[in-house]
Amino acid sequence: MYVKKNFDIRGIMMFSWFHIIWLSVLAFVTAWFYGTYNFEWMKIPWLPLSVLGTAVAFYIGFKNNSAYDRLWEARKIWGAIVNSSRMLGATTRGFVGNQFRDKDLPEAEIKAIHQRIIYRHIGWLYTLRSQLLIPERWEHLGKRDNRRVEKYHKSRVNRFGKGLFADQETRVELKHYLPQNELDELINYKNTATQIIDYQSQDLKQLRELKLIDDFRHMELQNILNDFYTHQGKCERIKKFPLPRQYDSMSFVFVSIFIILLPFGLIPAFQELSPQWGHWISMPFVALVGWVFVMMELIGDYSENPFEGLGNDIPMLALCRTIEIDLREMLGDHNIPEPIQPVNNTLM
Secondary structure: OOOOOOOOHHHHHHHHHHHHHHHHHHHHHHHHHHHHHHHHHHHHOOOHHHHHHHHHHHHHHHHHHHHHHHHHHHHHHHHHHHHHHHHHHHHHHHHOOOOOOOOOOHHHHHHHHHHHHHHHHHHHHHHHHHHHOOOOOHHHHHHHOOHHHHOOOOOHHHHHHHOOOOOOOOHHHHHHHOOOOHHHHHOOOOHHHHHHHHHHHHHHHHHOOOOOOHHHHHHHHHHHHHHHHHHHHHHHHHHHHOOOOHHHHHHHHHHHHHHHHHHHHHHHHHHHOOOOHHHHHHHHHHHHHHHHHHHHHHHHHOOOOOOOOOOOOOOHHHHHHHHHHHHHHOOOOOOOOOOOEEOEEEEE
């Protein structure tokens, strides 16, 4: 997540320099052909071109709205995970105790149970994040059929994404928060996050058998775990089901058609103002209008997948650390880690 108030010129140029170059080349080549070979037969009336541009702008707007809906839904889901996690911590500490036992367990043992449940949940947070960052075929990092595109986006990850951070939290945190015997079993599952919640559920069952909770408290704690299944499923729905390819792909096609036709409509318009220099004067305007449409397309393209480890992602690492701090403070732990800070104005 980019956290600076505004993009600066340097950031915009780094994001779009390649497109500025090829648009400038396109503007120069078409202007040169017009001036050299007098391509009068290639004139396109401005009215149909403007109608086409309006239609393309509406289509890109629809795509960008859909991409923003996916991004904002993902952020709402992680906001719900934050709230439910705090509920789990507070409810575990408030519910699990000696209220219903004939013979009390030592207080240290009760605290160990609280810690086990809360630590396991922290492990679930980092596991879920790690699973959501696995690239899918339709994401930028999943385009393995094009080595140059893949290499380019890996460089972007290192400059503006998860590569800015020492991204070893999942391995480190799981070893710290899960018992070794559980970890050895969990890492072999295809969906480790799902199984961690199941371990929590089985733990609650044992607590009920030990009379450390009653039926009502068991049900309430299980409902919170069910909420985490719901949150995880919503994240997986966004991750596993892309913005429909027909909307994504055809938007790129429409923008390409419009930009290719654009010079043949703008150059004649400028030649009416200056027959001798109009084709050269049109160059910056062709590049500028094309750049605006390309940027609109790219904004939607880089917003539609909120879990791919790029700079526009949901800041899952920062949210995991926030929850970790809150829960460990509930337990009275020491040596609590600091919140994640932005790097290069990017918070992951």
